[in-house]
Amino acid sequence: MSSMTLDTLVQRTGRLLAIPRVVGEVLKLLSDPDSRQSAIAALLAHDPALVAIVLRLANSPAFAPARTVDSVERAIMLLGRDHLRRLVIAGAVTQASERLPMQNLLPLEVFWRHSAYCAVIARLLAELEAPDLAGTVFLGGLMHDLGQLILFSQAPEAAHLAFLRSLSEPDSISPQSAERAELGFDHAQLGGALAAHWGLPDVLCACLRFHHSPLDAPETFRLPVVLVHLANTGAHLAELDSRDWRDAPPVDPAVWAAVRMRPEALLESVEKAQHQVLAVEALRNPQLAG
Structure with missing residues (x-):
């Protein structure tokens, strides 16, 4: 450790x-x-x-x-x-x-593309489930993996060891469990702690801290966290241009029970997001807008 x-x-x-x-x-x-x-x-x-x-x-x-x-x-x-x-x-x-220092394990372009997909999909899901949360979950999706980016830039050896361990034992250990075994904490805990350190709103801290374990989030923030959690799964599918649930982190059936939407609604949001995400990526790189 x-x-x-x-x-x-x-x-x-x-x-x-x-x-x-x-x-x-x-x-x-x-x-x-x-x-x-x-x-x-x-x-x-x-x-x-x-x-x-x-x-x-x-x-x-x-x-x-x-x-x-x-x-x-x-x-x-x-x-x-x-x-x-x-x-x-x-x-x-x-x-x-x-x-952040340059590193090759998680290039900024890869990080922001996944983040942009998660942000757009979270907003689309919120429009179906709770329109007043659309702006909040967009920002939560955009920032949800900030802790992962920090780990790969500030603790690259430990982060890489955790990544390799989760790849070698995919059926028995999750990436977050591998991080906790290697570091004593995971990227979601780190992201939530950094957001709190910055004094960001509690709902954003919760979206970062619990995006892999939404049912553990405080009840007040559970719905926005669930939406970011689902959007993270959708973002993985969007990046692979896949609609096969096996290509993305699994969603606990209890999470679906916490919202009223059908799983098909997430797949539909993935489809829509693929037509919008370039504009969000242009947030970092204006040249992409052209």
């Missing part, structure tokens, strides 16, 4: 991926009903790269905007503060991930 602890890794990664102070200040203004839109826009303008990411995502077909969002103030007016808050968090985390 690795000598690295969860707290040690969270503290180290928290410093490496520190979210810019401007983000925290913007989130405070967005939570203040008396703050002015112009003040929020002026503060965000201190980070032009973040503004660009936020506006690209706001205009993504994944959100099906009715009208072009060409400024932060217009984003507040058209999307609302809650939606803009989620876009700012997504943009900040996307920026932060670029500061």
Whole structure:
């Protein structure tokens, strides 16, 4: 087992991926009903790269905007503060991930493609099950595997050993169990702890922490966690262009019982997501939009 602890890794990664102070200040203004839109826009303008990411995502077909969002103030007016808050968090985390050391075990392109699929599928499922959760689970899906990216960049040897062990014993040990055996914690626990360290909303912390074990999530957050969990399975199918359940992490029958949708609805969402995901990938790389 690795000598690295969860707290040690969270503290180290928290410093490496520190979210810019401007983000925290913007989130405070967005939570203040008396703050002015112009003040929020002026503060965000201190980070032009973040503004660009936020506006690209706001205009993504994944959100099906009715009208072009060409400024932060217009984003507040058209999307609302809650939606803009989620876009700012997504943009900040996307920026932060670029500061991780380069590694070949989980390239950023692979990580973000899976994350984009999970985000889009989670939103599509929420539109069927609980439309008011669509924005929340989109962000939860986009960030759900952040802990895995951190493991492969900060503890590559242990993460790789866990990966190889889960491959050699696929019927007896899950990837998360292999991580816990090697490190003492898994990537979902790490992602949830880092989200809490950043002070992100509790529902997002739960989506990261419990996306592999949704029935263990606090009841208050169980539905959004279940939707992200199902979307993760769908994302694996989408990446392989498969509709064979054997090609993706299995879904416990009790999870299906926690929602009203049919399993076929997930497959239908996978089909739809494959037509939308490129626009979400363009969040990182604008060249993909062309």
